[in-house]
Amino acid sequence: MRARKKARSKRTKDGKMAESVLAQAIRNVAEGETRVAQQQLLIRELEKEGSEIGVSDARSLLAVMEENLALMRDRVRMERAKGMN
Numbered sequence: 902m903r904a905r906k907k908a909r910s911k912r913t914k915d916g917k918m919a920e921s922v923l924a925q926a927i928r929n930v931a932e933g934e935t936r937v938a939q940q941q942l943l944i945r946e947l948e949k950e951g952s953e954i955g956v957s958d959a960r961s962l963l964a965v966m967e968e969n970l971a972l973m974r975d976r977v978r979m980e981r982a983k984g985m986n
Contacts, residue, residue, distance in 0.1 A: 923980040930977055933970040940966055 920928075940963045947955045 923977070923984065926973065926976045926980050930970065930973045933966070933973050937963065937966050937970055 940959065944956060944959045944963065947959055
């Protein structure tokens with residue numbers, strides 16, 4: 902019977918457990934999704950107020966946020982693929 906390698910837990914300098922790269926990437930996606938939803942809500946509020954300049958700027962920012970979120974999701978996929986190897 903082969904002995905399994907124990908996963909070593911990494912600790913930070915203050916002794917706390919370090920977050921895995923995959924866990925951090927998943928957390929980043931969740932936070933990014935929350936921020937995108939908040940931005941979408943802000944845009945709807947600005948539209949109700951009739952603030953065209955504000956809406957335009959908010960939509961531009963939303964586009965950047967959505968691009969970043971897509972990159973974050975790609976990172977999760979890459980990290981999961983690494984774990985399968």
